[in-house]
Amino acid sequence: MATQKGVDTPDKAPVKREEKSSQGLTRSRVIGLVLGPLLGLAVYLAMPEMALPLGEGETEAVMSVNGAAVAAITAWIAVWWATEALPIPVTSLLPLVLFPLMVEGTAVGDVATSYGSATIFLFMGGFMLALAMQKWNLHKRIALTIVSRVGSNTAGLIGGFMIATGFISMWVSNTATAVMMLPVGLSVVALIAQFRNGRTDANFATALMLGIAYAASIGSVSTLIGTPPNVLMVAYLAENHDIHLGFGEWMMVGLPLAAVFLLLAWFVLIRVFPPQIKKVEGAQELIRTELTEMGPMSRGEKLVLALFAFAAFSWIFVPIIADIGAVAEAAPWLGSVSDAGIAMTVAVLLFLIPVDRRTPLMDWDTAVKLPWGILLLFGGGLAVSTQFTGSGLSAWIGGQVSGLAGVPTWILITAVAALVLILTELTSNTATAATFLPILGGVAVGMQVDVLVLIIPAVLAATMAFMLPVATPPNAIAFGSGYVNITQMLKGGLWLNLIALFLTLATMYGLVTWALGVSL
Numbered sequence: 001m002a003t004q005k006g007v008d009t010p011d012k013a014p015v016k017r018e019e020k021s022s023q024g025l026t027r028s029r030v031i032g033l034v035l036g037p038l039l040g041l042a043v044y045l046a047m048p049e050m051a052l053p054l055g056e057g058e059t060e061a062v063m064s065v066n067g068a069a070v071a072a073i074t075a076w077i078a079v080w081w082a083t084e085a086l087p088i089p090v091t092s093l094l095p096l097v098l099f100p101l102m103v104e105g106t107a108v109g110d111v112a113t114s115y116g117s118a119t120i121f122l123f124m125g126g127f128m129l130a131l132a133m134q135k136w137n138l139h140k141r142i143a144l145t146i147v148s149r150v151g152s153n154t155a156g157l158i159g160g161f162m163i164a165t166g167f168i169s170m171w172v173s174n175t176a177t178a179v180m181m182l183p184v185g186l187s188v189v190a191l192i193a194q195f196r197n198g199r200t201d202a203n204f205a206t207a208l209m210l211g212i213a214y215a216a217s218i219g220s221v222s223t224l225i226g227t228p229p230n231v232l233m234v235a236y237l238a239e240n241h242d243i244h245l246g247f248g249e250w251m252m253v254g255l256p257l258a259a260v261f262l263l264l265a266w267f268v269l270i271r272v273f274p275p276q277i278k279k280v281e282g283a284q285e286l287i288r289t290e291l292t293e294m295g296p297m298s299r300g301e302k303l304v305l306a307l308f309a310f311a312a313f314s315w316i317f318v319p320i321i322a323d324i325g326a327v328a329e330a331a332p333w334l335g336s337v338s339d340a341g342i343a344m345t346v347a348v349l350l351f352l353i354p355v356d357r358r359t360p361l362m363d364w365d366t367a368v369k370l371p372w373g374i375l376l377l378f379g380g381g382l383a384v385s386t387q388f389t390g391s392g393l394s395a396w397i398g399g400q401v402s403g404l405a406g407v408p409t410w411i412l413i414t415a416v417a418a419l420v421l422i423l424t425e426l427t428s429n430t431a432t433a434a435t436f437l438p439i440l441g442g443v444a445v446g447m448q449v450d451v452l453v454l455i456i457p458a459v460l461a462a463t464m465a466f467m468l469p470v471a472t473p474p475n476a477i478a479f480g481s482g483y484v485n486i487t488q489m490l491k492g493g494l495w496l497n498l499i500a501l502f503l504t505l506a507t508m509y510g511l512v513t514w515a516l517g518v519s520l
Contacts, residue, residue, distance in 0.1 A: 032083025040076035044068050066391040069102040074384055074435070081431035088431060089373030092380030099387055106387070114386055115379030118340040119235035123378065125343020126225030127370050129304075129311060130172040132350050132362050136300040138308075139168050140180055141291070147184070148287045154204050154275035157283060159266045161185055162211045166219030166262050170226050171308070173371075174216035178474035181212045182481060184290065188283050189483065195281065204275035205483040210492050211269050213478035214466055218261045221463050222254040223247065224339065228374055229433035229462040230254075233455055235382050236437045240389045241451050245516075247315035247339045252515035257460070257507050261499065268495045273488070300355045307346055307353075307361075314342045374430065381434025388438035397439060398446025409449065409520045410505060413457045416440065417504045420461040421497060425471045429462040452518045457504050464500040467493030 047068040073095070080091040095114070099106050133139045143164040150160030161181060169177040185208045193200045220226035224234055224247050234250075237243040297305075314337075322334040350362035388394045424432045440454040465471035467490050469479035475493075478484050512518050 032085030044072035095383035114382035162215035165215035169219035213474035394442035397442030
């Protein structure tokens, strides 16, 4: 899952962010602390009055000072998010302070509702399930089982590791997934060195480390709980555009995209870094030994697996079943079951179901490891989005770009994806998504295109950063293995970034139009 970019999901950088935190007030932080409010003031002064576009035949209305205040606060927050002048979760609390002070008619309670969005509880429940899988080592067993079935061919081993990593990251933090898979991968690299008198197959090691890192990010786009930008998208669309994306609906988009991307990423890696040896004798024995050392499935693993299957089945199939006529008549309550409700049901069951007389599946000491900072970031991002819409700022932005309405849709999609992809190489993907979603929503309205046409490419691109170690925690983890340098990551990541742009465009014209009924 994402627990996924200072906060990214854990998605973006527990690794990167903690390193920064240990350095105190760095130059970039000091610059950010000063630049944030200064830029906010400049934006406020530059936008004293904004004409709101109305319907045909109607005169334009001048927006109140609230729009300028919202724009100023957003600029301030965006700078602090990007530079991490304060820890990202702390900056995410600024809407609770600044909007009530500067936006007329806005109370703390009005802003606080964004921090209790149903989508945040969906992600919280997903995190709980992921923590339970990690507590009982179920995720490791699943990964080792998948890898154990791919044979000893080096290219096949890389593919097997990528499949296992991608599948686990659909449900578990991509950071945690990479941390779990890396030692297993390093064991295989060491095994090759043992057979070659201490000489490592450098290309195989590089391809395997990058494969694990890239698959952790790619797999996370498959589900709504896989990566924080997906969660932000669902909440933003529901609260600002009355568009409700279901878990199963998104999987029809994300899962095929991830599957194709994993295959292409594997092909690129074995071509750019072709292994020097073709077969690793003893690799499968090593992996099976790891599985044997885990012993038979424990009662805790079996129970968590059952709840995992229940949650996945419910998220995907309950909306479908609820739409069946006979079911709707016999059990009308089924139609009110939400993804967040399913997540919270599973979370409570984790605490209720005992493994033995003294041990529940989940205890609070484990639960407090939830990335609470990410949930605060979600709340802050949703608060900004709500104020964008409520103040009329989104409508004003739409009016400014209305002249671009004739630009071909494929150019818009490519431009949005490219911009977000570049930014997320350097900053938190969740913070990037939180900043851009309300802006792109306004642009979509002004250009008279479906809001999903711009929102979905931005969200997909926010998770697909492959060129730099600081882009995602999995990238940083692979870089820290010692088998990947900056040049190699740039070499492999550049190709994957270009493929990401192409697949994003193809997804919009194929899967999104089919699964979500979007007209491009």
